[in-house]
Amino acid sequence: MPHALIVEDDADAAEMMAALVANEKFTVATALSLRDARRQIAMQPPDLVLLDLQLPDGNGMDLLKENEVLAHAEIVLITGHASLESSIQALRLGAADYLVKPVNFKQLQGILSRVTKPSVLKAELDTLQKQWEKTGRFGHLYGRAAPMRRLYEQISRVAGTAVTVFITGESGSGKEVVARTVHDLSRRRKEPFLAVNCGAISPNLMESEIFGHEKGSFTGADRQHLGFFERAHGGTLFLDEITEMPLELQVKLLRVLETGTFMRVGSTHTLESDVRVIAATNRAPEEAVASGKLREDLLYRLNVFPLHLPPLRDRLDDVPLLAEHFLTAIGEQEKRMKRFAPTAVEALQHHHWPGNVRELRNAVQRAYVMAEADMVSADWLPGGAAITAPAAPAAAAQAEPLRSGAAVTIPIGTSMAEAERLLILATLRHCDHHKERTAAVLGISLKTLYNRLKDYARDQQGEGGTAESGSNESVAA
Structure with a gap:
């Protein structure tokens, strides 16, 4: 049975606290002064000490400073009023909690229910x-x-x-x-x-x-x-x-x-x-x-x-560890484990992560969903765009279809609408006309991608061309 020591100069208050503590299956001793407390500690080292700071023969802090036995006991300070100062004092003294006079017995019960030895x-x-x-x-x-x-x-x-x-x-x-x-x-x-x-x-x-x-x-x-x-x-x-x-x-x-x-x-x-x-x-x-x-x-x-808490950009070395944790958690939830390709880990560490750990978690989840195989590549991660190869000469690009890995070259003077069209169709071709992947790479919704493709198809039909299904149109690359 754990042993409690109540150090309180008010005899009536000490007696009432002792009765309550005893009801919570503690053995109890009381002390009305520092001198009494030292004697009680020598007789039986306590597991819990309810300690008043203001005592007739000194300050309760003196008891903590001089007695190494109390390093193995849970300390609850008794103070005259709750304040910022008493909170800081409790922390500095290594106290687990503090009680405000007059002691609230419901609060004391809560503290007793949480007693855990420092060891x-x-x-x-x-x-x-x-x-x-x-x-x-x-x-x-x-x-x-x-x-x-x-x-x-x-x-x-x-x-x-x-x-x-x-x-x-x-x-x-x-x-x-x-x-x-x-x-x-x-x-x-x-x-x-x-x-x-x-x-x-x-x-x-x-x-x-x-x-x-x-x-x-x-x-x-x-x-x-x-x-x-x-x-x-x-x-x-x-x-x-x-x-x-x-x-x-x-x-x-x-x-x-x-x-x-x-x-x-x-x-x-x-x-x-x-x-x-x-x-x-x-x-x-x-x-x-x-x-x-x-x-x-x-x-x-x-x-x-x-x-x-530091931002993720200040601890980029932790990105692989965090990403692996998220990928494992998603794999366990989906009942299918996947792993990162080396290029994916490199891409993760080169991203700035303005959205911090939340952005990283979302990026990993998206990459997991988009990766058809068990290997998550850099294609679906920030900093690992799917279109990465150097740009080909514009004239040659106009003469042949976009090849996988080519970059889109957009001449100065091109309208925003036309630049968007070139980029969307080039990405669609690169992704083998897989629309979900295309939308993921572009960072747009699937609905937006479908709407754009419908617009382009109508434009081509109006010009007497063939609607873009993703197979024949050439773009500057």
Whole structure:
């Protein structure tokens, strides 16, 4: 049975906490001072310490600094008020969580249900480190580049604590994947992980979606609705694109973070929140504050532990690893495995990837679908266009059909419509008149390609020619 030590100078509060902790199948000891605490630790090393920072004979931090035994215990600080300072202090002291006086017993129950020895968490992180060294995978993340290694170190440090995390990074770089990795390495992993994109919710509905509403609280509210904070109880709430949240709602979010309480829309009853918040934005936070998109006080409350996710262009060495991961996942889902040709991997590493990891994943999925054989070539990937050979002399090109691998030469003065026609028909011929492949190479929809071909056929018939079926027309090449 795990052993808990409660270090609290208020005897009544210590006794009530001891009774609750005992009901959660802990053995319990109490100490009213640092001196008492030292004696209790010497008698029986605790697995859990509920530690008040303000004690008659000193500060609770002194106990942590002087006693190596507590390095193997889970520490929960007891503080007079929730603030940015107390969050940072808890992190620096290695505390897993903190309680605000007067102690809320429901919150304490939640903490007790998540008790995990630091040694267990360390063993898990060691296993994760070995997995990364072998496969390049860290939780849900993939990458070996230096910026990613630094990110993994930070995640390892913050995951086991209760502090708020603020993730910044470009759109498509994988901020939700980082948040999910933090959750899965935390003590809340058995509880829900709920991801919310603040930019995808109507401003008129956002308060109701986040905090919930009571039946009859507004027109159309025909039943009680539980908001994100209630649905994520005990777990992690990921608020993506936080700068898209209306300013008046940011005030209410700040109150939840500071007090741990909220009310549903249309209610006067205060509810307790036991949720870890992870926020993210693709904007520079300081610029968002300056432009009025983010409250400065909310930024300070969210930005307890910042994490920055690098864009894919800053870690191109990770592209093959990520691409292989996506290709394998698609193959498993489709029950048919495929592999990249060497030229495909080269093409992937030469692309700039402005859409980051999301663009890479979509490109791999498209290439998988378009590749008829089990080998995915560069033809269907950004940076690996199907038409790559040097241009032939214009005169010779006009005299013979377009050969596979030829490039389209368009004389200066050609209209945009005619240039588009030449390119579409040349690509169609190169793809052996396979219209789906042609549309994929050109980056247009199949419907658009069919419409263009119909237009060209009508034009030819009007001139007395033969409609283009993809077999006889010559173009400049």
